[in-house]
Amino acid sequence: MSSGIGASVKRKEDKRFTTGKGKYTDDVRNDNQAYAAFVRSPHAHARVKGIDTSAAMAMDGVIDVLNGQQLTGDGIGNIICGWAITSKDGSPMNMGAWSALATEKVRYVGDAVAVVIAETQALARIAAEAVDVDYEELPVAASVLTSMKDGAPQIHENAPGNQIYDWELGDEAAADAGLASATHITSLDLTNNRLSPNPMEPRSAVAKYDDAEDHYTLYTTSQNPHVARLVLSAFYNVAPEHKLRVIAPDVGGGFGAKIYIYPEEITCLWASMKTNRSVKWTSDRSEAFITDAHGRDHVTSAKMGFDDAGKIVGFKVDTIANIGAYMSLFSSSVPTYLYAPLLSGQYNIQNIHCNVRTYYTNTVPVDAYRGAGRPEATYLVERMMETAAREMGMDPAELRRRNFIQEFPHQTPVLMQYDAGDFPKILEMAQETADVAGFPARRAEAEARGKLRGIGYSTFIEACGLAPSKAAGSLGAGVGLWESAEVRVNPVGSIEILTGSHSHGQGHETTFAQVVADRFGVPIENVQIVHGDTDKVQFGMGTYGSRSGPVGMSAVAKALDKVEAKVRKIAAHALEASEDDIVIEGGEVKVAGTDKSMAWHEVGLAAYIAHNLPEGMEPGLKESAFFDPVNFSFPSGAFICEVEVDPDTGTTEIVQFTSADDFGTIINPMIVEGQVHGGVTQGIGQALLEQVVYDEDGQLLNGSYMDYTMPRAADVPSFHVQHHETPSPNNPLGVKGCGEAGAIGSPPAVINAITDAIGTNDLAMPATPQAVWRAIQAGAKSVAAE
Ligand code: MCN
Incomplete structure (x- = not known):
């Protein structure tokens, strides 16, 4: 195999x-x-x-x-x-x-x-x-809403009013004009709950x-x-x-922490x-x-305007973000450049404006947690879309379809140029697998059992492969975030890959070896991945922002190109053939159309024994490369969540969760599926269970697993995961990262499903049984949809 x-x-x-x-x-x-x-x-x-x-x-x-x-x-x-x-x-x-x-x-x-x-x-x-x-x-300011008030305790002398920056992206006048022309405006106030990373x-x-x-x-x-x-x-x-x-x-x-x-x-x-x-x-x-640095903790007010045809004509966002007591390494970028540039979602929106103010509080520093900024953007956009569809009496999938970007590359008004995708296709795949057509019958059957059944969508995009140096530089990052790799073919043909990426659960020792196996037909057992030691690997940028696939592996691919070129020269010389006729496959180096060949290890030996190398060629078989992508890669997905809510207790059961993702070229489908499972589970944790709670004195009230609820196996269903590959043109392998997509896309799908079940748009994360029960008492349905 x-x-x-x-x-x-x-x-x-x-x-x-x-x-x-x-x-x-x-x-x-x-x-x-x-x-x-x-x-x-x-x-x-x-x-x-x-x-x-x-x-x-x-x-x-x-x-x-x-x-x-x-x-x-x-x-x-x-x-x-x-x-x-x-x-x-x-x-x-x-x-x-x-x-x-x-x-x-x-x-x-x-x-x-x-x-x-x-x-x-x-x-x-x-x-x-x-x-x-x-x-x-x-005196203490334990929340961002306290910290931004006049007269709030001053946390750092050089940050008057505790504000760190007041930043904007997009064209405010254009967004205002778009909203003024709208025939329908959806407004939402949302909180993105604070999370503890818990590796x-x-x-x-x-x-x-x-x-x-x-x-x-x-x-x-x-x-x-x-x-x-x-x-x-x-x-x-x-x-x-x-x-x-x-x-x-x-x-x-790690999950960022x-x-x-x-x-x-x-x-x-x-x-x-x-x-x-x-x-x-x-x-x-x-x-x-x-x-450990916490994640999320945003408060946002937003307005999205639509025309008669359901097309988005303006989107205006005002976000307040909590940075905690000190600024951690990436913290400033999370509510800004990792957030606002994703506010176009999968949609063709010409007029977007986002204002972000960040404040110190007397809490643990807040920084990147799986998804970092992109889950917050996705939660906002996808709650908006679902709410707007309900307010306009439209099918939420149809509203999305009318606004989908269809052509690539696509330049959004908020910096990003999307690389490749097929949003209608992945939505259609998800709808078929989730049997959306059969939902009304399932809802009626649930209603007969006294349960409220709802369905929710999230069609999302994210930017991964953090971060091309050009982009990083223009966005204010201290360094460009390229990656390095070295490929060493040993004299007996075994191969060592030294990479600046770091694996802490993502399976790089396998997937990086697969890229080598694919190139030279050697067994992955003969490929050793070396990482995580500054004495062994000269320099690297590490793993976050789902960058090891698109950036780290691409550096390996570039170094493999150089090794391959030398192998061709060595073999052509030894086999007395033209380099163009050399074929490397199945662990052999052959001359096309002849029975002349060398075993892979013979090429390794030839390189080091060096008796018979082409004139002037240096001995050895070791090459290195740095890869700096021209742009991010943009994974996308369509998630559909189906829930049943018990109206008497407010308990939510996720009865079905379907994902159709586009991660470009997939290296290892099993590992990718595992990443989606893990990410979606974390997203379900955010949507239903998790929240860091401080009292007004800044004491953490739920600093243990007795009080902070992590998702367990019984909280998640068996997921349906499927893929559609549109390779990214921004790296040689066509890979788009998959490590964060699940956590980015899933929270709005879950909340959209619950709000569909109970008939309200007013529900915050985490949707605990108490929160859902209260929403039902406050006027949402006590029996299923009319
Ligand atoms: N992969 C693939 N095909 C693709 C894309 C990726 O086979 N098209 C494989 C990669 O080769 C790699 C894995 O999937 O083995 C994840 O790749 P990628 O999406 O590039 O993400 P990274 O390896 O850069 O990992 C970072 C990402 C992030 S940002 C967080 S947070 C996160 C995550 O990965 N933290 C994790 N997944 C995690 N998984 C575990 N077990 N533990 C964490 O801390």
Whole structure:
């Protein structure tokens, strides 16, 4: 069976993951291992008046207790956000200082003020409790609506009114004119609920300073170890780049939360140097809730105008976003460039305007979480479309169809140029599989059982392959987000692929090997993927924004082109043929139309033994490439969700969920299906169950799995997943990313289905049984649709 592109090969890496043999950061045990525990603020906003470490220092086994004054005194720099956003009046964003250990003020519950280094983890934690911090409590702004009010507590001195920027995209006058010409206007006020990322493996860092070599090694749960090294050396001044090795070994999920450099990695590295010990910190689940960057948290008012034919004539959006207490690495880009450029959805909308204001609050920093900005845009657009269809008495699928973009490339008025797609086709596929025609009968049958049945659509598009350097530069990102790859063919023909992408659950060890197998016909077992170590791979940009397929793999494809060209030359010379007649297939290098051939490993040997290479050719078979796409790639999908609501309890059951996606060329359908399942499950979590809740004092009320509800197997149905491939012209493989689409497209499909069932447009996420029951009591239906 082929193991090349398009084959549903089982994941090579799963043997070690399913037999407990993965090697995660917390599994690292260095000689001389010591443990860190952080002293964290119990207050959301307070002045630090003093830190008394004497009781902790007196404990047997405590090595040191270090604080923010010492950290900044040693020249360790502040944590920064790498994406500069300019306000519409031309002013730069207001970035408040974020020290890895707070010095004068704490700004959220969980903000670290000191670190204890001790012989055991238990002792470090006990000693951290014994550190006595004298706080002067300050008034708190725990939500964005509080923080933006006049007279709200000032969180950072350099951000008056707590505002970070007031940014816009699109043409306001054109959007106003479009709305003025509309015969129907749909208005919605929506909240995009705040989420906690919850990867299965909590964050962890093991830092080791070698004083003999003056060299640092950091094992960390990172999605992008090279960027971590760059930032730690260039901006935080923790260690010179060439004296710092960062290794992200097996990582048990990230979902965005492990992109950033957090205070803990910085502190562990610095503490390792201070104490001359290897320092390990591993978050527990409670600590993760109050330190991992949260996601979403937008409040939006929007108006969409339609003409008599149901065509969209104007779309105006006003969004307020919560950034949390500090600006994390990507945080500024999430409510701006990862959000507003997606507001055209799958629709031909000429007049769009979006205004975004962001504010600090006394909460955990907010940054990218699976989808990052695109789920928020999709939720808004798709709730709008469904609501508008209902208000105009139209079939929601028909309203979408009338507005679908039909020709590609398509330039939207909000920066994006969509590459390729067939939106009517994927909608039709989803409708057929979901048996939309049979829905009225299913609804009637449910009604007879006293249940409310509803159906909801989401036809969405997203931009993945973050981010072409040209786009990144013009949008204010600090660096271009290309990717690198190196292909090494060993003398016996086995192949090593060194990539700057990082796999933390996405199956790269399999799919990247499939691309090689496809090219040379070698078994995927003979291909080794090397990633996640700055000593092995020179540089890379890491994994987020569903970029490993479109960008990382494309760099591999480019390096393979170079290897292939050399293989052709070597074989043509050895087989006394023209390069043009060389065919590489089935693990053999042949001369077309003859019986002359070399086995793949013979080419490897020839390259290194080098007796018989073409005149002037360098020995060896190793090539590298950088790939920088001309544009994003744009996956799209049509999701249809069908629900049954129990009107007595408000409980929702998802009875059917259908997806028809376009991920361009599919490398491994089984892995892609798994990605869709995972993403849709996270989207269902957002729609029905998950929400981070702070009280007005900034205390997190649901920081455990007793209170924060993650989706479980019983909460999701068996999904129907299907694909239609329109290859992206923006990368050599035609791939569009699939890692976030499920989480981006599914929340509006679920909410549209529930609101269809209960007959209201007024329902917020998460649609818990209580929220749905209340909506029913407030006037939505208590029996099924008339
Ligand atoms: N793939 C494919 N054919 C395509 C597109 C992708 O076979 N047309 C394969 C890829 O080769 C890769 C996988 O699907 O093995 C996902 O590829 P891609 O969409 O490029 O996404 P990335 O590999 O860049 O992963 C990032 C993406 C993001 S942004 C989040 S968040 C997320 C996600 O992946 N976090 C995950 N999926 C996750 N899955 C797991 N298990 N854990 C996470 O933390």
